[in-house]
Amino acid sequence: MAELLRVESLKSGYGEAVVVQGISVSLQAGQSLALLGRNGTGKTTFLNTLVGATRRHAGRIFLGSVELSTLPPHRRAEAGIGWVPQERNIFKSLTVEENLTAVARPGPWTVQRAYEMFPRLQERRANMGNQLSGGEQQMLAVARALVLNPKLLLLDEPLEGLAPIIVEELLRSIARVVREEGMSAIIVEQNPRMILPITQRAVVLDRGAVVHEGDSDALLADSSQLDRWLAVSRG
Template identity: 60%
Template sequence: MSELLRVEHVTAGYGDSVVLEDISFSLQEGGSLALLGRNGVGKTSLIVSLMGLTRLHRGSIHWRGKDLLRLDTHERAHAGLGWVPQERYMFPSLTVEEHLTVVARPGEWTLKKVYEIFPRLEERRSNMGNQLSGGEQQMLAIARALMVNPSLLLLDEPMEGLAPIIVQELVRVIRKLIATSGMAVIVVEQHARLALSMTERAIVLDRGRIVHDSDSASLMNDAEGLNRLVAVA
């Protein structure tokens, strides 16, 4: 399996403020990674750095062996990075279907296929984005990212604030994407065990640095270590 993403010695932040320090990791085509850590340690900053929305002080990011730093955010999306931000960013003037078709790019993911994994969105295809529940908005945010036909899907706190039944549905979808789509996935998630149960590998951040890097199963089975790293039982 070939390398998709390589981050080397990245130090980045906002303006002169440094949030991430000396971050290095790689991800293979079709790989899955849980990005864990307590609040405020830099998880979201790492995701938005991949999308080009922070200031890079040092280091490099390579995408399929090419320098990603030369690309603007929209060019990174076209190159194959699909981003689902915490905020979801629904447009009140667009219907569900318009949210999906306006970003669509040629590839495996079509309206038909997205509606197959999110039938609730097909039922509400004529509703405006602001007429959806929080869970439906999160489904739409993920579906919209899939319509870009990405090679890497970046999920930033996809379960935040959702009812347990919706969480179960999204977990099912994400597991299916990881298992069958051939697409790589990075999941930022406060529910560490949930993220570990979906992914092959895990990185833990603390104060903007990587303090742990292992396979997800090993960390899941190390209750003491997991509690120490991310303060969960």
């Protein structure tokens, strides 16, 4: 597989505060990566830096042959970055369908295909964004990123605060996208046991630096490492 993403010695943060402390990571085309760590370890800041929403202090970011390091956010999206932030950022004054058609770009992920992935959205296609439940808004945020037909999908805690039945539905959809469809993705999630089974690689951050990198299956099977870095036990 060809290398899709390469991050070299990245340092970034907000203003003068440096949160990400020299991270280097790479991702092959078609691979999915679980980005793990306790709260405040730099996971969201790392994703925000990839999309151009932080101050980069040092390091370089490449998506394929394109260097993203100094590009504004809209140019990074054009280069192939699809982003689902914690805040979702859907257009609440537009309908579900307008949210999708406003950003859709040519490619395999069409609006109709997004509806097939999330039937709830098709049922509510005429509803305004602010008329959707939290889970439906999250589905819309993911669908909107998919119809951009990105090369790399970034999901920042997509399951946070959702009802268990919605978590299961959304997790199945994400698994389909990254496992069956082969979408390259970086997924931030607080619960490693949810996300490790559907990703191929895992990176654990602590204090803005990489403290573990390896196969997702191996980390899932290593309770000592999970407990050490993520305070997770088998119980």
